[in-house]
Amino acid sequence: MAEIYMYADETGDLGVPGIPGVSRYFGFGMAVFRGDHGERIWQGLRLRCDLERRGVNLPKGLHAKNDSQSTRSEVFDLIGQQRPRLDATFLCKTNAHPSVRERQQWLYKLAWYSHFRQIVCQVSAPGDTLYVIAATLTTSRKIMNASEALKDVCRRFAADREIVLCVWDAQSAWGIQVADYSLWATQRFLEERPCKWFESHIKPQLCSLLTPWGTA
Template identity: 65%
Template sequence: MAEIYVYADETGDLDMSGSVGASTYFGFGTAVFKGDHGHRLWEGLQLRCRLERRGVSLPQGLHAKNDSHTTRGEVFELIESQAPRIDTTFLLKGNAYERIREAGPMRLYKLAWYLHFKEIVRRVSSPGDTVYVIAASLTTNKKEGSARDALKDVCQQLATDREIVLCVWNAQTSWGVQVADYSLWAVQRILEGRKCSWYDTCITPTLETTFTPWGRAR
């Protein structure tokens, strides 16, 4: 029996109206570390401290969307050296089923998590294993409680022959969640036809899946 640590983050907003400014996709990404990976977490803390020493203020931790090009380069280099398993799932909101639109934003959130996690948990663990899911808390405070319930329900559904322990934490408290954030950011840029200079060297070597069940934007 093994212990597996699945760090999860979400990307995009839950707006399915097609309004200007809404994200093209909503999705989840995970970075998986098996067994004792304390040294990797320590490396993430060391990097954050070195950046602060150089004058880079990171009170909310690392976040690919907001970090500078230089900071991103250092983070991606560390992700490359650590080589966690990376998986992503993106739902093209423009192709959302009508029943999902009618059910509302949290239905989209829960479905994205279910479609992602039901495959990943089987691929990274075996019956009898303990899977720790460290998920970033939803950035919209109004929906945070509902999001936690959605994550919990999916984890309970899939915990038939293995133990799944859900931890919903602020992203800045966990290097693993920040790895998931950076990985999502890179994959999303490629899906949207934008450039990411670190994608080929730092992400693709351990990117196992990019699942787009509702298709891809043209």
Template identity: 65%
Template sequence: MAEIYMYADETGDLDMEGSQGASRYFGFGTAVFEGDHGHLLWEGLQLRCRLERRGVSLPQGLHAKNDSHATRGEVFDLIAKQAPRFDTTFLAKENAYERVRVAGQMRLYKLAWYLHFKEVVKRVSSPGDTIYVIAASLTTNKKEGTARNALTDVCQQMATDREIVLCVWNAATSWGVQVADYGLWAVQRVLEDRKCSWYETAVEPTLEVVP
């Protein structure tokens, strides 16, 4: 029986009304590490410290959308070396079913997580394994409790023959969550036909396509 560590992050907003500035997609991405990977987490901490030493302030950790081009390059270089398994699921919000729209934004959140997690958990683990799911907490306090409930419910549905331990943490505390964020950012860039020079070298080699 194995221990699997799945780090998860989301992208896009939950607006399904097509408001100005709203994202086209909402989705989840995960980075999976199997077994003891403490040395990889240490490498992530070392990189963050080296960046701080050179004057790059990272009080909230690394975040692909906000980091500089130079910082992204160093992060993606380390990700390519570590080679976690990436999986992503994107939902085109304009195609949302009417029942999802009526149910509201957190229904979309839960649906995206369900469609992603139910596929990935079967591909990365076997009956009897323990899967630690370390998910980034939502930055909107109003929705954080509801989001945690949605994550918990889906994990419990999948825990029939596996032990699933859900950890909802601030992304700044976890190198693995920051890796998931970077992988998700790169895939979204490609999905939206925008340039991402690191996709082919750091993400695509270990990216699995999820419906």
């Protein structure tokens, strides 16, 4: 029996596609570490502290969308060295059934279900313990609804595995920040936008890139 740590983050908004400023995709990404990975957590903390020492203010942790190019470069270098398993699932919102487009909770849950069901049996076996450490959303209502959606999907796969769901703030876990960075790079690749780190630092560890609703 093994212990697997699955760090998950989401990307994109839950808005109806076609409105200016609303994302084309909603997706989940995951960074998976097997067993004891304390040294890699320490490396992430050490990098964050060293960046602060050099004048980079990071009170809310690392976030690829907001970080500078130089900070991104250092974070991607560390992810490349650590080599976690990475997976991503993107739902193209313009191809969603109309009933899904109008119900944000359904979109969130479908994205999580599409992602989790593909990965759980690939990274674990019956009898294993999975710690699913997922990033919280930003508003109280979304946190409540998202937590229930996460729990419901996890329960569906818990018959022969112990699944422990932890819904944490992203800045509290290095693994969530790894998932965030991998999602950011993968989405840019999917949308054909430049990302100089995807081919060298993310793609070698990206075990799956799923687009079950096609692409935009």
